[in-house]
Amino acid sequence: MLALRADRLFDGLSSVALGNPTVVIDEGRILSVSSGGAVPADAEELVMPGATLLPGLIDTHVHLGFDASQDPVSPFLAAGPADLLATMRENAARALSAGITTVRDLGGKGLSTLDLRDAAGNGGVRLPHMLVAGPPITSPDGHCHFMGGVADGEGKIRTAVRALIERGVDVIKMMGTGGSMTPGSDPLHVQFQDREIRAAVEEAHAHGVPVTVHAHARDGIRAAVRAGADGLEHAKFWVADGIEPDPATIDDIARRGVWVCPTMGAVPGSPPPPAAVAKRLALADDLMRDMHRRGVRLVAGTDAGISPAKPHDVLSFGIEEMARAAAMSNAEALRSATSVAADCCGVPAKGRLIAGADADIIAVGGDPLTELGALRAVRAVILNGARVR
Numbered sequence: 482m483l484a485l486r487a488d489r490l491f492d493g494l495s496s497v498a499l500g501n502p503t504v505v506i507d508e509g510r511i512l513s514v515s516s517g518g519a520v521p522a523d524a525e526e527l528v529m530p531g532a533t534l535l536p537g538l539i540d541t542h543v544h545l546g547f548d549a550s551q552d553p554v555s556p557f558l559a560a561g562p563a564d565l566l567a568t569m570r571e572n573a574a575r576a577l578s579a580g581i582t583t584v585r586d587l588g589g590k591g592l593s594t595l596d597l598r599d600a601a602g603n604g605g606v607r608l609p610h611m612l613v614a615g616p617p618i619t620s621p622d623g624h625c626h627f628m629g630g631v632a633d634g635e636g637k638i639r640t641a642v643r644a645l646i647e648r649g650v651d652v653i654k655m656m657g658t659g660g661s662m663t664p665g666s667d668p669l670h671v672q673f674q675d676r677e678i679r680a681a682v683e684e685a686h687a688h689g690v691p692v693t694v695h696a697h698a699r700d701g702i703r704a705a706v707r708a709g710a711d712g713l714e715h716a717k718f719w720v721a722d723g724i725e726p727d728p729a730t731i732d733d734i735a736r737r738g739v740w741v742c743p744t745m746g747a748v749p750g751s752p753p754p755p756a757a758v759a760k761r762l763a764l765a766d767d768l769m770r771d772m773h774r775r776g777v778r779l780v781a782g783t784d785a786g787i788s789p790a791k792p793h794d795v796l797s798f799g800i801e802e803m804a805r806a807a808a809m810s811n812a813e814a815l816r817s818a819t820s821v822a823a824d825c826c827g828v829p830a831k832g833r834l835i836a837g838a839d840a841d842i843i844a845v846g847g848d849p850l851t852e853l854g855a856l857r858a859v860r861a862v863i864l865n866g867a868r869v870r
Contacts, residue, residue, distance in 0.1 A: 544787060724764050
């Protein structure tokens with residue numbers, strides 16, 4: 482049994498901090514949360530003056546197999562199974578050290594991410610909880626085809642989805658449009674017809690598995706929403722000459738409760754993205770504010786691994802960017818990476834500090850409800866009720 486005490490606590494749900502908190506945990510679960518509560522006689526006590534306790538952070542969009550280099554694809558393709566697993570372990574451990582206790586990997590080579598998830602903890606290395614998609618469903622020569630998830634036509638797509646679910650994926654990822662990091666792929670190109678996306682959604686839902694769709698382009702976003710996708714990745718409404726938000730589609734996204742991960746977060750001072758991407762990103766703030774105002778469920782996720790700007794501990798910068806771009810309060814931005822992210826990922830026992838929840842807890846110096854940069858002053862990480870850091 483472990484009792485944590487600090488100056489304040491953000492529970493992942495409310496907008497105000499609890500003062501003088503005591504959190505008692507045992508066997509990986511939170512037993513109680515109280516202000517000024519007594520510490521059980523048989524509990525180890527960890528007191529952190531000046532700190533804030535909050536739920537372990539959740540990054541809903543990472544790529545553990547990418548090394549966050551200028552060219553992450555080449556080493557990814559060249560790596561053998563052992564080297565790839567070593568890279569993924571290192572990246573996952575880096576995330577955990579930054580207080581990210583759950584990651585959702587939305588694209589890896591073959592079944593490598595499933596192998597890592599299933600072997601997590603072996604060898605004594607503590608890693609975050611992992612939710613994985615395996616290789617994303619993509620079109621022939623489409624975005625990230627090198628990951629091994631190529632399928633076209635309704636029948637082949639259904640077969641591919643079933644095979645991933647039988648192997649145990651937590652979510653189906655589908656590449657609705659092209660992407661910038663795949664040679665020959667156009668982010669404006671819609672890779673699947675509505676009926677093909679719908680086939681993937683129907684097959685996945687029949688087995689209780691959600692579907693999230695990578696979609697940069699406006700038309701790809703529309704297609705994914707029409708087909709019943711549960712989530713959208715990026716979703717910046719790209720068109721040939723910039724971005725073109727569609728209010729009717731945004732309202733439909735909000736009405737249907739589709740999760741939107743805008744993949745925000747970059748280390749300040751990092752090399753800029755390609756010019757075409759940078760131009761569109763500069764136009765995206767008004768879109769983010771409009772989505773938030775219309776009630777779209779925005780969730781934190783970074784696309785970690787795809788460039789030097791996005792190492793696997795970049796989430797704190799993504800939370801700050803979410804607050805700024807979408808005109809969120811600090812509490813709303815923190816919820817996007819805790820309770821809201823947990824609900825998006827289908828793990829409601831995470832992302833909140835309440836009795837009965839999983840004991841994934843971090844302590845940071847200062848008060849992130851006042852200054853989000855405090856998230857980078859990590860003082861303790863508790864995973865499954867055990868101290869990692």
